[in-house]
Amino acid sequence: MGLLDGRVAVVTGAGSGIGRAAAEALAKEGAAVFATDIDPEGLEVTASNIAAAGGKVETKQQDVTDEALWDTVMEETEAKLGRPSILVNNAGIAIGGAIPDFSLEDWKTQMSVNVDSVFLGTRAAIRRMQEGGGSIINISSVAGLRGAPGLSAYCTSKGAVRLFTKAAAVECGRAGWPIRVNSVHPGIIDTPIWQKSITRLGEGMPILPDVPVGANALDADTLGAQASPMGRPGRPDEVADLIVYLASDKSSYINGQELVVDGAMTAGG
Numbered sequence: 001m002g003l004l005d006g007r008v009a010v011v012t013g014a015g016s017g018i019g020r021a022a023a024e025a026l027a028k029e030g031a032a033v034f035a036t037d038i039d040p041e042g043l044e045v046t047a048s049n050i051a052a053a054g055g056k057v058e059t060k061q062q063d064v065t066d067e068a069l070w071d072t073v074m075e076e077t078e079a080k081l082g083r084p085s086i087l088v089n090n091a092g093i094a095i096g097g098a099i100p101d102f103s104l105e106d107w108k109t110q111m112s113v114n115v116d117s118v119f120l121g122t123r124a125a126i127r128r129m130q131e132g133g134g135s136i137i138n139i140s141s142v143a144g145l146r147g148a149p150g151l152s153a154y155c156t157s158k159g160a161v162r163l164f165t166k167a168a169a170v171e172c173g174r175a176g177w178p179i180r181v182n183s184v185h186p187g188i189i190d191t192p193i194w195q196k197s198i199t200r201l202g203e204g205m206p207i208l209p210d211v212p213v214g215a216n217a218l219d220a221d222t223l224g225a226q227a228s229p230m231g232r233p234g235r236p237d238e239v240a241d242l243i244v245y246l247a248s249d250k251s252s253y254i255n256g257q258e259l260v261v262d263g264a265m266t267a268g269g
């Protein structure tokens with residue numbers, strides 16, 4: 001018996017990192033998973049991992065900023081696997097850069113991929129979960145809780161995800177729709193987004209509040225280790241375990257909350 005037997009989950013950004021780990025962990029607990037990503041090759045790896053472990057999975061290439069595609073994703077999920085009752089809005093990007101040099105185009109791209117997508121996904125999910133219920137899990141970040149130099153657009157996008165989540169939870173509750181909505185705030189997790197955000201940032205721009213200027217010369221592993229009192233970055237499966245918990249009935253009274261998984265990075269010095 002799995003925690004999620006009989007449930008159907010949609011996971012975005014499932015072709016890499018946290019999304020792949022979440023899709024695999026949800027499937028391991030018995031959920032049928034509809035995995036989407038803009039990157040079809042990454043999706044194939046995720047699908048074959050799930051299938052090899054005996055799980056049920058369907059995939060679709062999806063750009064989460066494409067409004068019309070969200071209806072298709074939900075319709076196909078329902079047709080192939082059944083009514084979705086779990087949505088993990090995970091797909092995201094991080095565009096780094098100092099504010100004086102940051103372009104409006106990059107700002108809008110950051111908001112579109114990280115914020116518009118969460119609205120579109122949540123809207124599509126609520127339309128299908130009003131009857132029968134569900135759990136929506138939005139992946140924010142510790143960058144949605146506090147600022148970080150060189151990451152103003154990313155921090156803004158993740159802060160928006162945090163508060164949209166709370167508004168959606170309150171709205172669903174007051175409307176009598178049995179849908180919980182929570183946000184997950186990972187610290188530094190060893191995935192491609194973390195490795196890439198290091199290289200994208202400009203020279204001399206620290207990307208963590210507590211790391212001195214010039215630290216970009218350090219590699220991602222060293223920076224990740226410095227940032228957490230536990231002395232190491234987190235693993236995608238450590239975030240996935242929290243996602244499974246929020247998807248399951250074990251968290252039936254946890255709603256509208258921000259759950260941090262950061263190895264004590266934001267707990268103090």
Ligand SMILES: NC(=O)c1ccc[n+]([C@@H]2O[C@H](COP(=O)([O-])OP(=O)(O)OC[C@H]3O[C@@H](n4cnc5c(N)ncnc54)[C@H](O)[C@@H]3O)[C@@H](O)[C@H]2O)c1
Pocket residue numbers: 012013014015016017018019036037038039042062063064065090091092093094113139140141142185186187188189190191192193194
């Ligand atoms: N890794 C970290 O340190 C960390 C920390 C906090 C929050 N997060 C958040 O976790 C989520 C997952 O990130 P990750 O660390 O696994 O990174 P990742 O780069 O490994 O995975 C992100 C996935 O999103 C997909 N994606 C990007 N743009 C897309 C689009 N427009 N449509 C559909 N898919 C798209 C990518 O193809 C990729 O597979 C993101 O929202 C990220 O902001 C990551």
